[in-house]
Amino acid sequence: MNFYDLHLHSEFSEGESSIEEIANRAKLLGYEGICFTTYLDEKNKIKETKEITSKLSEKIGIDIFTGFEARNISELDKLVKLRREYDVLLVKGYDLLLNRKAVETTEVDILTHPEYNRRDSGFNHVMAELATENDVAIEVNFREILNSSKNTRANVMHKIKNNVELCKKYKTPIIICSGAVTHWQLRDPKFLISMGCLLGLKLDEAKKAMSEVPENIIKMIKERQDKKWIRPGVKVM
Amino acid sequence: MKQKKLKILKPTLREKERYIAFQVISEEGEEFNYSDLEAAIWNTMLDFLGEEGVSKTSVWLMKDCWDPRIQKGILRCNNKSVQEVIASLGLIDRLGDNRITFKILKISGTIKSIREKLC
Numbered sequence: 001m002n003f004y005d006l007h008l009h010s011e012f013s014e015g016e017s018s019i020e021e022i023a024n025r026a027k028l029l030g031y032e033g034i035c036f037t038t039y040l041d042e043k044n045k046i047k048e049t050k051e052i053t054s055k056l057s058e059k060i061g062i063d064i065f066t067g068f069e070a071r072n073i074s075e076l077d078k079l080v081k082l083r084r085e086y087d088v089l090l091v092k093g094y095d096l097l098l099n100r101k102a103v104e105t106t107e108v109d110i111l112t113h114p115e116y117n118r119r120d121s122g123f124n125h126v127m128a129e130l131a132t133e134n135d136v137a138i139e140v141n142f143r144e145i146l147n148s149s150k151n152t153r154a155n156v157m158h159k160i161k162n163n164v165e166l167c168k169k170y171k172t173p174i175i176i177c178s179g180a181v182t183h184w185q186l187r188d189p190k191f192l193i194s195m196g197c198l199l200g201l202k203l204d205e206a207k208k209a210m211s212e213v214p215e216n217i218i219k220m221i222k223e224r225q226d227k228k229w230i231r232p233g234v235k236v237m
Numbered sequence: 238m239k240q241k242k243l244k245i246l247k248p249t250l251r252e253k254e255r256y257i258a259f260q261v262i263s264e265e266g267e268e269f270n271y272s273d274l275e276a277a278i279w280n281t282m283l284d285f286l287g288e289e290g291v292s293k294t295s296v297w298l299m300k301d302c303w304d305p306r307i308q309k310g311i312l313r314c315n316n317k318s319v320q321e322v323i324a325s326l327g328l329i330d331r332l333g334d335n336r337i338t339f340k341i342l343k344i345s346g347t348i349k350s351i352r353e354k355l356c
Contacts, residue, residue, distance in 0.1 A: 028262070029340060146328060149284070184330060190341040191327030197320040 001033035001207060003189035004214035005113060006067065006088055007139065007177035012049050013038040013069075015181040019049070023056050023064060025183040030035040033063030033218065035088050040068060040075045046086060065221065071110065073101055080107045087221045090139075091123055102132040106232055109217045110175055113141040115159035123163045128170035135220075137213050139200060140165050142192055143179035157199065173216070174201065176209045252295060253316040256351045257323065258342040261308040271303045274310070277332050282325045286326050294318035302355065310343070319344060340342050 009015035010022055019036060026034045036049065046066060053064040067088030070076035075192045076098070079089055091102035092116035099122055109130065114122040123138065131138060140163075144156050167174045176196050180186045189210050196206030221228055228236040251281040261269060275298045282291050296317045302311035314322045326339050 025338075027337075142327075146330065153285075184336045184338060187327050187338065188340050190323055191339070194320040194323035195327060198324050203320075 001211050002031045003210045005031055005092060005178050006035040006110060006214050007179050008034055008036055009181045010036045012045055013042055017183040020056060023062055024185060025186050027060050027062045027185060029188045031062060035065035035067045037050060037067045037069045037090055039071065040078060073098055076101060082225060083107050088217065094118060096122060099108045099123060100127060103127045103134060103136050106134045108136050110137045110139050112139040113144055114209055115163060121159040121162040123166060124208060125166060128166045128172050132170050137157050137173040137175040138163060139160045140174060140176045141179040142187060142195060143185055146185060161200050173213045175213045176211045255311045255314055255319050256345050256348055257349045258354050259310060259312060260340045260342055261337055262340055263335050265335045268305050269332055270305055271300055272313050273332055279328055281329045285328055286321055287326045294322055296322055311351060
């Protein structure tokens with residue numbers, strides 16, 4: 001089974017480790033592919049990042065993708081227009097309007113931690129239905145659990161459990177990512193799968209969240225970057 | 238007076254065990270001893286699962302299987318709590334002042350096959 005982590009930050013965005021350090025660690029831990037996420041402010045660096053990642057990808061033998069994480073609705077609108085220039089589109093969840101907009105947008109691949117910095121879980125049954133309809137994966141972010149402790153960790157895990165339960169009920173794709181900002185926060189895929197199991201997923205569902213769901217996103221990326229592709233379901237023949 | 242030994246349970250009544258082979262990845266190949274690692278694992282598990290939770294796992298870091306040279310070891314637990322033990326291991330990010338991470342090498346039901354993986 002091939003495992004992927006589609007939410008990582010290198011020194012090009014908020015991260016502390018270099019792309020090479022993270023890619024080497026990912027290879028050592030058994031990942032087949034990773035995605036470096038950055039923000040719209042770093043748009044000018046995307047070419048530089050892509051050059052580095054393509055060289056590294058060949059050198060290390062791991063698939064490396066580039067993605068953007070939208071932090072507000074205006075950023076999301078701008079990123080949707082540039083959709084074919086990068087691989088993965090993530091939306092940084094926390095604001096209810098943004099979470100709703102993310103699950104309504106077909107171009108979005110992943111809604112990251114909808115419960116982030118909130119008292120509630122930031123995700124409800126309406127959003128779950130929309131996410132299923134538009135094929136937007138809901139992220140279980142391991143960094144949120146790793147960086148918190150005691151009561152904060154208990155609260156975070158409780159909110160994630162609620163979201164997982166909703167996703168299971170509405171058959172919304174769930175993706176487990178480390179959200180690592182340094183190569184030390186990157187974990188063996190087995191740890192993330194186990195954490196998924198503790199958060200209410202069955203073992204096969206947790207494995208799917210680390211392999212099949214990201215593989216579907218990657219398949220979509222490849223389709224989208226094809227010149228014949230126009231929009232989901234529409235292609236020049 | 239010599240204490241009488243307990244009669245061994247039948248195999249069907251015994252707890253089913255799982256062995257988890259792991260490797261510690263550290264900065265600049267730092268070497269850790271058994272007691273440091275044992276303390277880190279116990280503290281994290283007690284924090285994460287609580288005393289009652291840990292009691293259900295029957296977790297034990299096997300002393301004779303820890304090799305400080307290659308930083309590989311075996312953790313024993315029961316078959317029902319493998320995911321809890323692995324998830325707890327994933328939450329350890331420091332050992333003393335050093336940053337560490339774990340890599341799971343193999344999970345097995347017998348010590349024999351897992352020892353082969355370590356050698």
